[in-house]
Amino acid sequence: MAGAISLLRGDVRCRALLSGLKSAVAKTLLSMADLRYRALAEIRKQPGCSNVQGIAISRVSDQHAENNWSLCVSSAGTADANTAAHAALHVQSVLRRDYDLMPD
Numbered sequence: 001m002a003g004a005i006s007l008l009r010g011d012v013r014c015r016a017l018l019s020g021l022k023s024a025v026a027k028t029l030l031s032m033a034d035l036r037y038r039a040l041a042e043i044r045k046q047p048g049c050s051n052v053q054g055i056a057i058s059r060v061s062d063q064h065a066e067n068n069w070s071l072c073v074s075s076a077g078t079a080d081a082n083t084a085a086h087a088a089l090h091v092q093s094v095l096r097r098d099y100d101l102m103p104d
Helices: 002-024 032-045 081-096
Strands: 028-030 054-059 069-075 099-101
Touching: 028 032, 032 054, 032 069, 032 081, 032 099, 069 081
Parallel strands: 028 099
Antiparallel strands: 054 069
């Protein structure tokens, strides 16, 4: 039983270290135009979203936020608006892992 508790403690410590590493990994800085281009291209790859016409990217100014941008669909085109919004949330979560906006 003591071995199991020791292993559990080690697992918790390992997860804590790994979660710290995630935030320490540097992200690539992109201009607003580059991020918009990448995000729209990725949204259009999602099922039912090839006709999405426009997105809006907003800068997040809260210094305590994990990410400095957010996005939403501004024009779904002929795509279903709910499908496009769901795709935007998915793409946002994926791109936020690797990209931050360049400072103004």
